[in-house]
Amino acid sequence: MILLEWLQYPFVWSYQQTVEKLSLPKQKIFWAYVFLFIPLIFFLYIRIYPTIQAFGMSFYDWNPLAVEQEFIGFDNYAEIFEDVQKPALTSPTRAAFENTVKYVVIGMPLQLVLSLSIALMLSEIRRFVDFYRVIFFLPFVTSTIAVAWVFRWLYQPQHGLFNVVLAAFSLPTQDFLDSRGQALFSILAVVIWQGLGFAVIIFLAGLKQIPRTYYEAAEVDGSSRWQSFWNITLPLLNPSIVYLVVLQTISFLRMFAPVLAMTSQGDGGPLNSTTTVVLRVFREAFGTRSKMGYSAALTVVLFAVILMVTIIQLRLTTRSVD
Amino acid sequence: MRKGKLFTLLVLFVMLVSLTVGIQAQDDVVTIEYWQYFFEARQGAMNQLIEQFEAENPDIDVVHNSEIPYADFITEVSASAAAGVGPDVVTLFYGWIPAWVEAGFLVPLPQEDFPQDWIESFFSPMVSESKFQGEYWAIPTAVRALALFYNKDLMEAAGLDPDSPPETLDELVEMAQATTQYDGDASLDNITTQGFAAALAGQSHHWFREVLIRQFGGVPYSEDGREVLWNSEAGCEAFSYLADFELEYATGSNALLDGATNAFVNGLSAFHIDGSFRIGTINNNNPDLNYGVTELPAGPNGDRSTFGSYWTHGITRNAAEDEAKMEAATRFLQFITTAEAGTLWVNEVGELPAQLEAASNPDLLADPILGPFAASLEYARATFFIDESAQRQVLIDAYELVREGVDPCEALDLFAPVEQELLDDFWASQD
Amino acid sequence: MDAAQPAMVNTPEQVPQTISNRKRQTVIYRAFSYLVLSLIGLTMVIPFVWMISTSFKDATEIYRPNFFPQNPTTDNYEEVITDTALPRWYLNSLIVAVMTTISVAFFDSLAGFVFAKYQFPGKRAIFLLFLSSLMIPTEMLIIPWFIMSVDPPIGATWVDTYWGIAFPGVITATGVFLMRQFMQSVPDELLDAARIDGVSEFGLFWRIVIPLSLPAIGALSIFNFLGNWNAFIWPLIVTSDLNMMTLPVGLQFFSSENGADWHLIMTGASLSVVPLLIIVIVFQRYIIEGITLTGLKG
Known part of the structure; x- marks a missing residue:
């Protein structure tokens, strides 16, 4: 204990000699870097460094089983470029890019609107609130593989619950996962279903940060519920919305596990209709004949796309990041 | 305080001494690592073999890693290989050999220990089909073949003799139609019990390639394996035959009842084509199933064929880096591929011995379930795969297109170039 | 947020509402919320219940479409x-x-x-x-x-x-x-x-x-x-x-x-x-x- 106290003197002394002599803004900068030190080291070493390694692989005919890797320059990228020009039916890569765009463009807004609606309704009601919250959280705590299996049963062409219900209302039964036209939407529905709880909680936490007095004041001013929503709720919910838009976009762009678990053999079928870029990355990297270099190149392309989308989103949604 | 320090030092000293002693004691023991995917029966059989082997070879210690889920086997082998660790002796599907040789992961079996003419005369013929670049790179304990499973109760319910299963392709169609039961008119939507369902993601792609095409008078690939020929007239007829079960006769579909395999295992399908490994699934999940097995139906000209395959064992570059390890790995590989090991395997795992002597055992041939598999070994063929998963996917996709209403010949023509590209890409790297 | 719309249709803009009008709206809005939340909640619960109920079925029964096990077992x-x-x-x-x-x-x-x-x-x-x-x-x-x-x-x-x-x-x-x-x-x-x-x-x-x-x-x-x-x-x-x-x-x-x-x-x-x-x-x-x-x- 005495040792500890003694040990800190040089630090205290040097701190007093250096940092405390700085102006206040400069002191703040100093502390910002100190606080960020460990996270920065972590991200650089555990995330960025392996990412750079993976980027490096994209210039090789990289095979994990091989000792020496052959440098092939931009050949992997050229192959991707060729593959995306083929029809999606016979080119999984082309299909993967097409489908990934569909997942994001349809999935992200739908999930956002649904979860915000649910959160607003939840903050409105007074009884059974806990009960509903737990229910909306159920899918989120259930393992993806179990969820996938259950939905495969619900989607069954013959005895699946959905088709039984359709038949009961004398509506035509659907093929769902077994059809090229519906499979993607069937999977998307499950993903939205499973992620709803997360988004609802984020919105609820955001809504709780809005002081009730704002609404009371608005009510006194005679503004309608709809006006309050536009003028108070949405603007003050901005941090939550930005967060969810950016993160859900990224997560839809990186869609993988549900497709792996819900398609036969995890192949992203039928006929590539549900496959995604990350599923292709995984399949090409760990197939019988590994094409990890090609996978790495796909990763780089995906990375570039996500980075671009994220920067644009951050620019548009937060006018004052700095 | 002093006492504590002394004690710590003492403990450290003892640890250090025991460590050096330990190292010295293990000095002349070679440790090799053996990997296979997780399957309880295989794990148990291999543990027995390893125990026997270590008793005979006290200077070799075999570490057995079989705690790898089946679906993730390649992923785990890849990661370990990239990090320079992993197996010295590895179990792999025979169809992976060319790809793993191309990557330099496997080393050729030493010819003095595994003479080529010995392999060619003592092992099932399909084993010699995996010769690549003039070398053998792996050798199996056991092999498999496809046969026809039939549900006796469902045959009887349809008024068929449960002891005379289909002998020809035409009979299979007739009996499949007879056994299919519908709740309403005869369409897939109304099926309650299936007659027969083609499962391309299961074994039907093998049935198509190595059996049906040949029976219709064609070949799946050129002699040297470099050219796709399954989009021929015979291929077309074979593919139509396969698709008609679902599209023309509505006897079943792999999309129903959680797949053709589960449907059969759970007594909801009368006929099913599968490998000998499926026996274990039935024993496990539905031991009461009243079923039989017979050889695959003969073709229009009466000729038989079946697809043979096997999980085989190879020696990796890890072992080859060290002379002592290489020798230990070779001895271990010899030990687990004897005829006796094959017999142990058939009893424990239900797969057929790879050595002809053990596979032609009269007791085995007389077995009502395993007998038909063993009998078909003599005409079994193993496709020379260069990328097994991708080549299977091509036929799965072609079949999906046929299900959407595309003509079978057109579907095959559309997808043949996809597989041809895979082949060209592989052979370009070889030449 | 769309749910808020129907209740708003007959709101006279900019005119201060009477308290009772506001209250009535709130009641309608809440009732509507309960209905929608219950419906969505049901879809949240069904797959979950299916999972639990499957865990009480034996190996052959899980392939039957019945929701609840006919012969519940804890063998699994x-x-x-x-x-x-x-x-x-x-x-x-x-x-x-x-x-x-x-x-x-x-x-x-x-x-x-x-x-x-x-x-x-x-x-x-x-x-x-x-x-x-x-x-x-x-x-x-x-x-x-x-x-x-x-x-x-x-x-x-x-x-x-x-x-x-x-x-x-x-x-x-x-x-x-x-x-x-x-x-x-x-x-x-x-x-x-x-x-x-x-x-x-x-x-x-x-x-x-x-x-x-x-x-x-x-x-x-x-x-x-x-x-x-x-x-x-x-x-x-x-x-x-x-x-x-x-x-x-x-x-x-x-x-x-x-x-x-x-x-x-x-x-x-x-x-x-x-x-x-x-x-x-x-x-x-x-x-x-x-x-x-x-x-x-x-």
Whole structure:
């Protein structure tokens, strides 16, 4: 204990000699870097460094089983470029890019609107609130593989619950996962279903940060519920919305596990209709004949796309990041 | 305080001494690592073999890693290989050999220990089909073949003799139609019990390639394996035959009842084509199933064929880096591929011995379930795969297109170039 | 938000409403909310109930379309608990989840605080650098991570250790981002006032910002804790000892070359949900209700 106290003197002394002599803004900068030190080291070493390694692989005919890797320059990228020009039916890569765009463009807004609606309704009601919250959280705590299996049963062409219900209302039964036209939407529905709880909680936490007095004041001013929503709720919910838009976009762009678990053999079928870029990355990297270099190149392309989308989103949604 | 320090030092000293002693004691023991995917029966059989082997070879210690889920086997082998660790002796599907040789992961079996003419005369013929670049790179304990499973109760319910299963392709169609039961008119939507369902993601792609095409008078690939020929007239007829079960006769579909395999295992399908490994699934999940097995139906000209395959064992570059390890790995590989090991395997795992002597055992041939598999070994063929998963996917996709209403010949023509590209890409790297 | 519209149609704009009108609307709106929430809630519950009910079916019955088991059996539970290392996998998952959650709660909050409340050169670049870690699929990092784990910078090996399973997730960009978003709403004046009172910079974080952000930290912790129960590819690669595997990895063993033993997978999955469910039930009120308002007043 005495040792500890003694040990800190040089630090205290040097701190007093250096940092405390700085102006206040400069002191703040100093502390910002100190606080960020460990996270920065972590991200650089555990995330960025392996990412750079993976980027490096994209210039090789990289095979994990091989000792020496052959440098092939931009050949992997050229192959991707060729593959995306083929029809999606016979080119999984082309299909993967097409489908990934569909997942994001349809999935992200739908999930956002649904979860915000649910959160607003939840903050409105007074009884059974806990009960509903737990229910909306159920899918989120259930393992993806179990969820996938259950939905495969619900989607069954013959005895699946959905088709039984359709038949009961004398509506035509659907093929769902077994059809090229519906499979993607069937999977998307499950993903939205499973992620709803997360988004609802984020919105609820955001809504709780809005002081009730704002609404009371608005009510006194005679503004309608709809006006309050536009003028108070949405603007003050901005941090939550930005967060969810950016993160859900990224997560839809990186869609993988549900497709792996819900398609036969995890192949992203039928006929590539549900496959995604990350599923292709995984399949090409760990197939019988590994094409990890090609996978790495796909990763780089995906990375570039996500980075671009994220920067644009951050620019548009937060006018004052700095 | 002093006492504590002394004690710590003492403990450290003892640890250090025991460590050096330990190292010295293990000095002349070679440790090799053996990997296979997780399957309880295989794990148990291999543990027995390893125990026997270590008793005979006290200077070799075999570490057995079989705690790898089946679906993730390649992923785990890849990661370990990239990090320079992993197996010295590895179990792999025979169809992976060319790809793993191309990557330099496997080393050729030493010819003095595994003479080529010995392999060619003592092992099932399909084993010699995996010769690549003039070398053998792996050798199996056991092999498999496809046969026809039939549900006796469902045959009887349809008024068929449960002891005379289909002998020809035409009979299979007739009996499949007879056994299919519908709740309403005869369409897939109304099926309650299936007659027969083609499962391309299961074994039907093998049935198509190595059996049906040949029976219709064609070949799946050129002699040297470099050219796709399954989009021929015979291929077309074979593919139509396969698709008609679902599209023309509505006897079943792999999309129903959680797949053709589960449907059969759970007594909801009368006929099913599968490998000998499926026996274990039935024993496990539905031991009461009243079923039989017979050889695959003969073709229009009466000729038989079946697809043979096997999980085989190879020696990796890890072992080859060290002379002592290489020798230990070779001895271990010899030990687990004897005829006796094959017999142990058939009893424990239900797969057929790879050595002809053990596979032609009269007791085995007389077995009502395993007998038909063993009998078909003599005409079994193993496709020379260069990328097994991708080549299977091509036929799965072609079949999906046929299900959407595309003509079978057109579907095959559309997808043949996809597989041809895979082949060209592989052979370009070889030449 | 669309739900709010019907009730608004007959609202005279800009005219102050009478209290009773407003109240009537509220009643209609609430009734509507209950109806919609119940309907959506039903779709949330059905698959879950199906999973639990499947875990009580035997191997052949799971392929029948009946919702509830005809011959309920607890055999699956006995088999899963006694024949596999499931209790151990359970424990491992718990340890890893607790480890990472504590680390994430602290470091993500700290980094989020910096991004929310400090101005410094390179801020935008460093924030994007953190976020960029989300932009690469982890499936691609398996091999670099495994090479690192076999020959790590610290220690002998990370293979088959809890740290090895946990390290990719001990600080998360999603968490840093979440905390940044929430901490932006902490008033700068509050911090400046505290600075004048002589509170150190770390003191600002520890004594003012953390208490104000407890709901967000709670949410973050829960998400992180739950997320750990689903990850399987990396834990699978970095463990080779059956006793070091986590629950999702263990569930993989119920799928084999012969197909999947769905009755066992459903049982394992049902079991894995139980502790999570308890956590959700116990903590959900705390996460969301939080103490934001009281914190701000005090």
